[in-house]
Amino acid sequence: MDPLRAGDLHGSLTDPVLTSMEFLNEIANRHPDAVSFAPGRPYEEFFDVEALHRHLRAFHDHLVAEPGGDAARARRTLFQYGRTKGVIHELVARNLAVDEDVHVDPESVVVTVGCQEAMLLVLRALRADPRDVLLAVSPVYVGITGAARLVEMPVLGVRDGPEGLDLADLVARIRRARADGLRPRALYVVPDFANPSGATLPVDLRRELLRVVAEEDLLVLEDNPYRLFGAGDDRLPTLKALDGERVVYLGSYAKTAFPGARVGYVVADQPVDLGDGRAWSLADQLSRIKSMVTVNTSPVSQALIGGLLLEHGFDLAKANLREIEVYRRNRALVLAGLAARMPDAAERGVRWNSPAGGFFITLTVPFPVDDRLLDHSAREHRVLWTPMHHFHGDGRPLPHLRLSVSLLTPDEIERGLDRLVAFIEEQLAGR
Numbered sequence: 001m002d003p004l005r006a007g008d009l010h011g012s013l014t015d016p017v018l019t020s021m022e023f024l025n026e027i028a029n030r031h032p033d034a035v036s037f038a039p040g041r042p043y044e045e046f047f048d049v050e051a052l053h054r055h056l057r058a059f060h061d062h063l064v065a066e067p068g069g070d071a072a073r074a075r076r077t078l079f080q081y082g083r084t085k086g087v088i089h090e091l092v093a094r095n096l097a098v099d100e101d102v103h104v105d106p107e108s109v110v111v112t113v114g115c116q117e118a119m120l121l122v123l124r125a126l127r128a129d130p131r132d133v134l135l136a137v138s139p140v141y142v143g144i145t146g147a148a149r150l151v152e153m154p155v156l157g158v159r160d161g162p163e164g165l166d167l168a169d170l171v172a173r174i175r176r177a178r179a180d181g182l183r184p185r186a187l188y189v190v191p192d193f194a195n196p197s198g199a200t201l202p203v204d205l206r207r208e209l210l211r212v213v214a215e216e217d218l219l220v221l222e223d224n225p226y227r228l229f230g231a232g233d234d235r236l237p238t239l240k241a242l243d244g245e246r247v248v249y250l251g252s253y254a255k256t257a258f259p260g261a262r263v264g265y266v267v268a269d270q271p272v273d274l275g276d277g278r279a280w281s282l283a284d285q286l287s288r289i290k291s292m293v294t295v296n297t298s299p300v301s302q303a304l305i306g307g308l309l310l311e312h313g314f315d316l317a318k319a320n321l322r323e324i325e326v327y328r329r330n331r332a333l334v335l336a337g338l339a340a341r342m343p344d345a346a347e348r349g350v351r352w353n354s355p356a357g358g359f360f361i362t363l364t365v366p367f368p369v370d371d372r373l374l375d376h377s378a379r380e381h382r383v384l385w386t387p388m389h390h391f392h393g394d395g396r397p398l399p400h401l402r403l404s405v406s407l408l409t410p411d412e413i414e415r416g417l418d419r420l421v422a423f424i425e426e427q428l429a430g431r
Contacts, residue, residue, distance in 0.1 A: 010150075012146075012149040012150050012152075015146075015149050016393065016394070016395045017142055017145045017146045017149055017393050018146050018149065023371070023390070027374070027378075027384060028384060030378070031378040031379070031382070031384060033382055034378050034382040034383055034384045035382065035383050035384070035408070035412050035415050035416030035419060036383075036384040036407070036408075036416075037383070037384060037385045037386075037402075037403040037404050037405070037408070037416055037420070038384040038385055038386045038404060039404060039407060040195060040359050040360065040404045040406060041259065041404075041406060041407050042254070042255050042258065042259065042323065042406060042407075043323050043326045043327070043406055043407060044407065045326075045409070046322055046323065047258065051308075052304055054307065054311070055303070055304045055305075055306075055307030055308045055311065056078075056300070056303050056304055056307055057307065058306075058307035058310050058311055059088075059302075059303040059304070059306040059307040059310065060074050060078065060303065062306070062307075062310055063077055063078075077299055078299050078300060078303055079299075080299070081295060081296055082296040082297070082298075082299040082302070083296065084110075084287045084290055084291045084295070084296050085107070085109065085110050085111065085283065085287050085290075086109065086110065086111025086112075086265070086296070086297055086302060087111070087299050087302050087303075087306075088111055088302045088303075088305060088306040088309070089106045089107070089109040089110075089111055089265075090106040091306050091309045091310065091314065092106070092109050092111065092251070092265050092309075093105070093106040093109055094309070094314045095309050095314045095315075095316060096249075096251075096267070097314075098313070098314040098315050099228070099314070099315060099316055099317055100227075100238050100240070100241060101237065101238075101241050102238060102240050102241050102244070102249065102267070104244070104267050104269055105269060107281070107283065108267055108268060108269035108281055108283045109265055109266070109267055109283065110265060110266050110268065110283050110286050110287055110290060111263065111264075111265045111297045111302055112263075112264045112265055112266060112290070112294075112297055113262050113263075113264070113294050113297050113298075114252065114254065114259075114262045114263065114264045115143075115223065115225065115250050115251065115252035115254070115264035115265075116143050116147065116264070117264065117290070117293070117294060117297075118250050118251070118264050118265060118266035119143060119144050119147040119221075119223075119250060120147045120150065120151070120293070121266065121286045121289050121290055121293070122186075122221060122248055122250070122266060122268065122286065123147050123148055123151045123153055124151050124289050125282065125285055125286055125289060126153070126185045126186055126219070127151045127152065127153040127185070129183060130152075131181060131182050131183045132153055132182075132183045132185050133153065133154045133155070133156050133177055133182045133183065133184055133185065134148050134153050134154070134155050134156070134184075134185060134186055134187075134188060134221075135155075135156050135157075135158055135170065135173060135174065135177075135184055135186070135187040135188070135218075136155050136156070136157060136158065136187070136188040136189070137157075137158050137159075137160050137164070137165050137187075137188070137189050137190075137194070138157030138158060138159065138160060138391075138392060139160070139196055139197060139388060139391035139392050140155075140157070140188065140391055140392075140393075141190065141194075141195045141196070141223070141391070142390055142391060142393075144188050144221075144223070145393050153185075154182075155393070156173050156177060156184070157173075157392075158170045158173055158187070160197055160199060163199070163201060163202055163205050164191070164194065164197070164199030164200060164201045164205070165189065165199075165201055165205060165209065167205070167208055167209065167212055170187065170209075170212060171212060171216070174216050174218065184216070184218060185218070185219065186218060186219040186220065186221050186248070187213060187218055187219070187220050187221065188221040188223065189201075189209075189220060189221070189222060189223070189239070190222075190223045190224060190225075190226075191206060191222065191224060191236070191238070191239055192224055192226060192227040192230070192235075192236065192357065192358070193226040193227070193229065193230070193355055193356065193357040193358020193359070193360070194226075194358070194360075195225075195226070195358075195359070195360055195391075196360050196362065196386070196388060196391045196402040197353075197360070197362055198353055198355030198358055198360045198361060198362060199353075199355070200236070200355070200356050200357070201236075202236075203236050203237065206236070206237070206239055206242060207242060209239070210239060210242055210243040210246060210247075213246055214243075214246060218246070219246055219247070219248055219270070220239055220246055220247045220248070221247075221248050221250060222238060222239045222240055222247050222248070222249050222250065223250040223252075224238060224249075224250075224251070225251075225252045225254065225255045225256075226255060226357065226358040226359055228255075228256055228316060228317050228320055228324065229255070229320075229323070229324055229327045229328075229357050229358055229359070230356060230357035230358075231328055231331070231356050231357050232356075240267065244269065245270070248266060248267065248268050248270065248282070249266065249267040249268075250264070250265075250266055251264055251265040251266065251267070252264040252265075253305050255359075256316045256319070256320055257304075257305050257308050257316070261301040261302075261304050261305055262297075262298070262301055263297060263301050263302060263304075263305045266283070266286060267283075268281065268282035268283040268285075268286055269281055269282070269283065270282040272284070272285055326406075327357075327358075327359065327405065327406055329410070330405040330406065330408060330410075330413060331355070331357075331361070331405050333405075333410060333413045333414075334361060334403060334405050334413060334417065335352070335354055335361070337413065337414065337417040338352055338363075338417065338421075341417060341418070341421045342421060342424075348366070348428060349364075349365070349366030349428075350363070350364065350365055350366065350424065350428075351363075351364050352364065352403075359404050359405060359406040360402055360403065360404055360405070361402070361403045361405060362388070362400055362401075362402055362403075363385075363400065363401050363402075363403055364399055364400050365399050365400070365401070365424060365427070366399060366428070367399060367427050367428075368397035368398065368399055369387045369388065369389070369397055369398060369399060369400065369401050370387055370389060370397035371387060373387070373397075373427075374386075374387055377420075377423045380423075381419045381420070381422055381423040381426075382419055383416050383419035383420045383423060385401045385402065385403055385420065386401060386402040386403075386404070387400075387401055387402075388400035388401055388402055403420075
């Protein structure tokens with residue numbers, strides 16, 4: 001058989017965005033001796049295999065104890081194909097009420113294979129015409145851009161601005177797109193400690209944003225995986241809590257539980273008029289798509305997350321108290337460490353932001369950063385980071401890199417910063 005030709009396969013397979021996701025997931029494996037500020041993974045030191053058994057048993061016992069439940073039904077729920085929308089939808093709804101003050105009908109929740117599937121389902125549903133486009137604050141998480149590529153939905157970047165979103169640019173982009181014959185369908189935004197910028201939208205800007213999307217007849221896709229990991233205990237209201245009507249809420253338990261379960265969800269309570277007199281929601285439509293993509297999310301994986309929620313009274317902020325302290329500590333260590341090692345950074349064209357929470361810090365340098373330079377940093381200095389061009393989608397080198405603080409111990413941070421600053425000093429000397 002002759003080799004398949006790349007030109008005969010879907011165009012997204014040669015798109016740099018899809019290459020970026022694979023690259024970002026695998027770069028650490030290529031350089032196991034490097035200190036890695038690259039992956040946005042949760043802290044691992046508290047992972048406990050015995051907790052998995054405990055969570056599974058807790059959810060099993062919950063199934064047995066609920067009205068109409070018994071051992072046979074619980075066994076069937078865990079071992080058989082499951083309900084397409086999920087078997088922990090009611091627990092997810094209770095978790096949203098406790099942690100986010102978001103109150104939704106459990107039937108509006110679709111439990112997905114990670115948040116990535118939630119993104120794909122929503123974009124597949126919204127992309128009904130070649131003119132349909134998605135707006136996204138740029139730089140943006142590569143996963144949403146990749147999902148949009150797969151459903152052939154162009155992504156129009158919106159400037160982030162000093163507060164995380166330039167509203168004037170958003171309006172201009174919407175109206176310019178419509179003048180060009182396009183149909184803007186939704187805006188993707190991470191309002192708290194965004195990946196990769198670390199930016200947080202102030203509450204007044206959140207309200208203004210919701211006013212603008214209402215005037216422009218647009219949905220908001222709110223993605224908020226880092227929300228619980230702020231520098232303080234007070235949390236700003238989610239966009240969904242402020243205006244549930246226009247907001248589709250994308251959720252993940254990868255950071256607040258553990259990514260190995262691959263459990264996320266989407267809250268899509270927007271009504272859909274099918275013209276047959278029945279009451280449908282967007283969640284119902286997403287469930288139809290999911291049934292042809294993954295059939296259902298693993299009931300065993302859902303049971304692990306469900307048991308965790310039950311064990312902690314649906315309060316993941318309390319369940320993550322140790323992790324929250326680690327992320328606060330690590331963020332402070334990295335910021336203080338950069339300042340101590342580079343007291344003259346500003347004069348030399350080096351600067352960094354100071355996010356109020358989350359996993360990420362953005363470092364700006366006076367030289368272009370690309371994957372070739374990352375490879376040099378890994379081989380010669382044994383330190384990894386993420387070039388920011390991956391979050392812009394065009395592959396052009398930029399003078400910015402992302403540091404993730406979530407995975408490392410204090411000793412690793414100190415070693416990594418020594419190596420990172422040595423790399424930067426080398427590049428500055430060679431200019």
